[in-house]
Amino acid sequence: MTMAPYRVLLFATLRDLANTATATVELPPAATVGQLRAALVQKYPALADYMPAAIVAVNHAFTTDDTPLTPDDEIAAFPPVSGG
Amino acid sequence: MPQVTVIFFASLRQITGTPRITLEIPAGTTVGELKQRLLQRYPDLEKSFQGIVTTIGEVTATDDEIVPDGAEIALFHPIAGGHAAPEPPTLILLTEDEIDLTAVLQSITQPTTGAVVFFTGVVRGLTHQQTTAYLEYEAYPAMAEAKMQQIAAEIRARWPKVEGVALVQRVGRLTVGAPTTLVACAAPHRHDGAFEAARYGIDRLKEIVPVWKKEVGPDGSAWVTGHYRPTPADEPPSPTR
Structure with a gap:
């Protein structure tokens, strides 16, 4: 099974904890958002407490853990928003 | 000379940088001639003039109409395929x-x-x-x-x-x-x-x-x-x- 690199934009608390604005994780083909969450926590253990509540957006759209991913997607992970 | 007010809406306003101007025009100036004057003042309006709607006192006006003294002339783009109302910004x-x-x-x-x-x-x-x-x-x-x-x-x-x-x-x-x-x-x-x-x-x-x-x-x-x-x-x- 060939793994492929997925780039993930991180914002706010998640970026501070991972100490990077762009995370990279390796995922198998036909990966889902759920697998991405697990891979992020594995590579960046500091995110563990925050990943369950984090929002994962794919191509600017909200997702569920079943949402499929491709390496070309624009993927972002961030805490619940607090603008306004 | 007759004095008229020109009101710009939406993208036109961004080009002119002002929502309205007051102009003095020679008596007998038509809507078409007034538009030419506006082009001289704001050359960047040219590409926006395609399909523009002109109203005088909220009534649609054609280019050959004479602009009366004290008129309020509004310029805007109509909703595509719709009536002469400006698209909501x-x-x-x-x-x-x-x-x-x-x-x-x-x-x-x-x-x-x-x-x-x-x-x-x-x-x-x-x-x-x-x-x-x-x-x-x-x-x-x-x-x-x-x-x-x-x-x-x-x-x-x-x-x-x-x-x-x-x-x-x-x-x-x-x-x-x-x-x-x-x-x-x-x-x-x-x-x-x-x-x-x-x-x-x-x-x-x-x-x-x-x-x-x-x-x-x-x-x-x-x-x-x-x-x-x-x-x-x-x-x-x-x-x-």
Whole structure:
């Protein structure tokens, strides 16, 4: 099974904890958002407490853990928003 | 010489940099000749003049009509395929600059607008005796702008009488008292849903627009935590083909 690199934009608390604005994780083909969450926590253990509540957006759209991913997607992970 | 007022709407206003001008014109000047004068003054209007609608006192005017003294001439683009009404303006802005409330008001006001409701959030300095020095705002810009556009569309779907809509979010370091966000909704009358639409706009912005703030006070800084967890149900329905 060939793994492929997925780039993930991180914002706010998640970026501070991972100490990077762009995370990279390796995922198998036909990966889902759920697998991405697990891979992020594995590579960046500091995110563990925050990943369950984090929002994962794919191509600017909200997702569920079943949402499929491709390496070309624009993927972002961030805490619940607090603008306004 | 006769004096006339020319009113610019939407994109025309951005080109001229002013919502209205007053001009003196020779007696007997036609609408077509007046437009030529405007082109001399604002050459950049040329490409916008294609398909433009001109009204005198809210009645559509042709190019060969003579402009009467004291006339109010409005210039705007009609809704594609529709009648001669200006398209409702939408202002979506994510900016580090100060929010210019008057400019926002002007940019969403149309000839049919009679009521505009503004909501603005400002940095609170004192919360239950706790002092805030400033807030540091951060955004995911491309998605934030897409979601603000989505909210404007949601507002128009729910309150069809609402016309102009503005959603502005400021980012960067914002000090106590500074406006941080602005939601403004325009409508012909105050009971046409503008109050409800503005409230919906700010509530929705706080749910789905990816912006975060860090609070900085005398004892250090902390990210403010949001509570809403959007799902695919928060996406607009996919377009039917």
